[in-house]
Amino acid sequence: MRTFNNIKTFASSVNENRRFLFEVVGVSQQESNTLDYPIRKSGSVFIAVPYARMNQEMNRINRLGGKIINITPIDGLTPVQSPSQGSSTTTETQPMTQSEPKAKKEKKEVKVPVNIYRPKNPYVGKCLENYELVAEGGSGTVRHLTFDLSAGDLHYLEGQSIGIIPPGEDDNGKPHKLRLYSIASTRHGDNRDDKTVSLCVRQLEYQNDEGETVYGVCSSYLCNLEVGADVAITGPVGKEMLLPDDEDATIIMLATGTGIAPFRAFLWRMFKERELNPDYQFKGLAWLIFGIPYTQNILYKDDLEKMAADYSENFRLTYAISREQQTADGGKMYVQSRVSEYADELFELIQKPNTHVYMCGLKGMEPPISETFTAEAEKRGMNWDDLRKQMKKEERWHVEVY
Numbered sequence: 001m002r003t004f005n006n007i008k009t010f011a012s013s014v015n016e017n018r019r020f021l022f023e024v025v026g027v028s029q030q031e032s033n034t035l036d037y038p039i040r041k042s043g044s045v046f047i048a049v050p051y052a053r054m055n056q057e058m059n060r061i062n063r064l065g066g067k068i069i070n071i072t073p074i075d076g077l078t079p080v081q082s083p084s085q086g087s088s089t090t091t092e093t094q095p096m097t098q099s100e101p102k103a104k105k106e107k108k109e110v111k112v113p114v115n116i117y118r119p120k121n122p123y124v125g126k127c128l129e130n131y132e133l134v135a136e137g138g139s140g141t142v143r144h145l146t147f148d149l150s151a152g153d154l155h156y157l158e159g160q161s162i163g164i165i166p167p168g169e170d171d172n173g174k175p176h177k178l179r180l181y182s183i184a185s186t187r188h189g190d191n192r193d194d195k196t197v198s199l200c201v202r203q204l205e206y207q208n209d210e211g212e213t214v215y216g217v218c219s220s221y222l223c224n225l226e227v228g229a230d231v232a233i234t235g236p237v238g239k240e241m242l243l244p245d246d247e248d249a250t251i252i253m254l255a256t257g258t259g260i261a262p263f264r265a266f267l268w269r270m271f272k273e274r275e276l277n278p279d280y281q282f283k284g285l286a287w288l289i290f291g292i293p294y295t296q297n298i299l300y301k302d303d304l305e306k307m308a309a310d311y312s313e314n315f316r317l318t319y320a321i322s323r324e325q326q327t328a329d330g331g332k333m334y335v336q337s338r339v340s341e342y343a344d345e346l347f348e349l350i351q352k353p354n355t356h357v358y359m360c361g362l363k364g365m366e367p368p369i370s371e372t373f374t375a376e377a378e379k380r381g382m383n384w385d386d387l388r389k390q391m392k393k394e395e396r397w398h399v400e401v402y
Contacts, residue, residue, distance in 0.1 A: 138296030159241035163234035259361025
């Protein structure tokens with residue numbers, strides 16, 4: 001199918017299905033050219049013409065020494081014969097969908113911001129809110145934090161991360177290094193004014209070799225941060241997890257715990273901020289498979305379930321609650337278990353050219369998911385490694401695990 005780069009559309013009150021696309025060659029530049037589009041001496045020019053002006057435009061093109069080699073009804077599947085050229089007119093058997101005047105509106109290109117603020121000169125914002133996300137009876141503590149960005153120029157896109165520099169020094173007397181956290185808010189921020197950024201932070205806690213409880217430096221700092229306190233922020237960084245602009249895409253999201261953060265941003269953009277995004281009105285399928293240990297650990301539970309109810313044709317929500325649900329063989333239910341359960345359906349979706357797969361959270365889910373897709377590929381005479389590499393090349397396979 002040819003690509004048509006030079007198309008001129010005349011304004012008219014005639015119904016859209018009464019428009020025709022002229023393909024013109026051999027026109028010469030003359031002083032009598034009064035058309036409001038450029039005439040070239042060689043190559044093809046494509047002109048979208050209302051039915052009522054067809055004869056007039058044919059005469060003007062003939063006066064310019066041009067030849068109409070093809071006329072195609074816009075939205076039509078088969079070209080019509082040019083009245084001025086007789087039976088020798090060249091025909092085009094492919095649909096001329098590129099010339100459709102009702103083509104998708106041009107989207108404003110958004111540049112991906114990177115490292116607006118660096119460790120040596122971080123942005124210092126203030127904590128606006130810090131609240132618990134884990135319900136009573138759940139495991140651990142996870143906090144939702146929102147920081148004010150109004151005093152600087154820090155902006156970001158869904159799927160990016162920011163760095164947090166905790167105050168103080170390490171055991172060697174050097175300043176603590178920054179830690180990266182996936183952003184949990186859309187580019188508009190939770191306050192919908194483009195002046196905030198939010199994180200979803202779990203306090204790291206583990207036992208060392210001596211049996212002592214050790215708490216993560218930065219996660220503890222953030223989980224205990226008071227509203228109004230200053231916080232040093234760097235970034236944003238990351239292009240791996242960006243959400244595509246395609247409103248009709250299929251977005252498969254595999255998350256464990258705080259790996260929900262970028263997907264919260266995705267889903268809020270798709271379903272909760274539609275009026276803020278006239279150039280992005282999601283009409284595809286978003287499928288979130290969310291792994292947590294207990295029901296009380298379902299982060300943003302009310303919002304997720306409301307979106308699933310309100311947009312049931314576009315958003316599918318599947319939980320993998322490891323301490324409460326079991327697989328068919330009696331094992332614990334993890335994200336990879338759900339992927340195995342829906343393997344056939346997921347693999348069929350993956351083969352669509354506009355399907356994107358995102359994985360965020362614990363790296364332990366990646367190998368068994370790869371094994372599942374390997375088996376599904378073999379059933380179809382395909383090689384999963386080759387398909388995954390192709391998806392990666394096409395920027396449709398996105399992984400951020402730890």
